[in-house]
C-alpha cells in the first residue's frame with residue numbers, strides 16, 4: 624500500500640547540511656495502523672511531510688497506492704492528496720467557521736455539490752460523535768471535540784490513508800484514549816490505513832499493529848508492537864518501552880532493595896500473550912522449596928495481546944533458586960536475573 628524506498632531528505636542550512644531523514648525503508652500494508660515513534664528532532668515531521676508531497680525526498684521514492692508521490696506535481700499531486708487525510712497536534716481548524724462548515728470545507732474544495740455535501744457532513748458528524756455541536760465554533764469546543772472535527776474533516780473525501788502527526792499530544796490522557804478509540808473504530812469500520820507519528824509509547828501500545836522507531840533520521844527498528852515490548856533491540860526502543868513499564872522507577876526501587884536485602888536473586892519476568900494468564904508463580908512455589916517476594920508487577924494490553932512484567936525476589940538456598948530459574952526458563956516467559964548474591 625505504502626512503500627518508502629531508501630528515502631533521504633537533506634536540508635541545506637547556513638550552518639551546513641542536515642540529514643533530517645536518512646535512508647528510510649518501510650512498507651505499510653493496507654488497513655494497517657502503523658506507528659512512527661521518535662524523540663523531538665528524530666525526523667518524524669519531515670518524513671510525514673514527504674508522505675503527502677509537502678516535501679520532496681533528496682533521494683529515494685515514496686509510493687502510495689501505486690502512485691509515486693515523490694515524483695508527481697501540480698494537479699496530479701493535488702488529486703493524490705485527496706487520498707491522504709491528515710490530522711495535527713493543534714487541530715488546524717478554521718476559527719471563523721462552525722463545526723459543520725469546517726467539515727464541509729474540503730468537500731467545497733473538491734467541488735462536491737451542495738446537497739451531497741450536506742449529506743456527507745451529517746454522516747461524518749455521526750461517525751466522530753459530534754451530534755448536537757454542529758453549529759458551535761472551534762473556540763467553543765474542548766480539545767477532544769476539536770480533534771474530532773479534525774478527523775471528520777480529514778475523512779471527508781474518503782481518503783485511503785490517514786496521517787496523524789502528534790494528534791493526541793495536546794490532549795489529556797483520558798481524551799487521548801477516547802480519540803485513539805475513535806481512530807481504532809474508524810480503522811475497523813472503514814479499513815483505513817493509519818500512520819501515527821508520536822513520541823508517546825502509550826499511543827503505539829494502544830492501537831498500532833507495527834511500529835518504526837526513529838533516531839537521528841534513521842529507522843533503527845521496525846517490528847510488530849508486541850515484539851517491540853518483548854524484545855526491544857536498541858537502547859532508544861528500550862527507553863520507549865520503559866515509558867510504559869515504569870521500569871526506570873522500579874529499577875531505582877530495586878537498587879534500594881538490593882542494598883537492604885542481600886539474600887536471594889531478583890528476577891524480571893516478561894509475559895507475552897497467553898503466558899500472562901497462566902499460574903506460573905503459584906506452580907513455582909508448589910514445586911520448588913523457595914519463597915517468593917513480589918516486588919512489582921504490571922500488565923498492559925496491546926492491539927494484539929497482553930504484555931506484562933513481574934519483578935520477584937527468590938529467597939532460598941542457591942541450588943533451589945537455580946532450579947526455580949530453570950523451571951521458569953522452560954515456560955514461555957522472558958527471564959532476566961537482575962542480581963546475584
Ligand SMILES: Nc1ncnc2c1ncn2[C@@H]1O[C@H](COP(=O)(O)OP(=O)(O)OP(=O)(O)O)[C@@H](O)[C@H]1O
Nearest residue numbers: 634636641643661662663664665666667668669670
Ligand atoms: N526546513 C528545514 N530546514 C532545515 N532543517 C530542518 C527543516 N525541517 C527540519 N529540519 C531539521 O531536521 C531534523 C528533523 O526535524 P523534524 O522536525 O523532522 O523532527 P521531528 O522528529 O518531527 O521533531 P519534532 O517533533 O520536534 O518536530 C531537525 O534537526 C530539524 O532541525
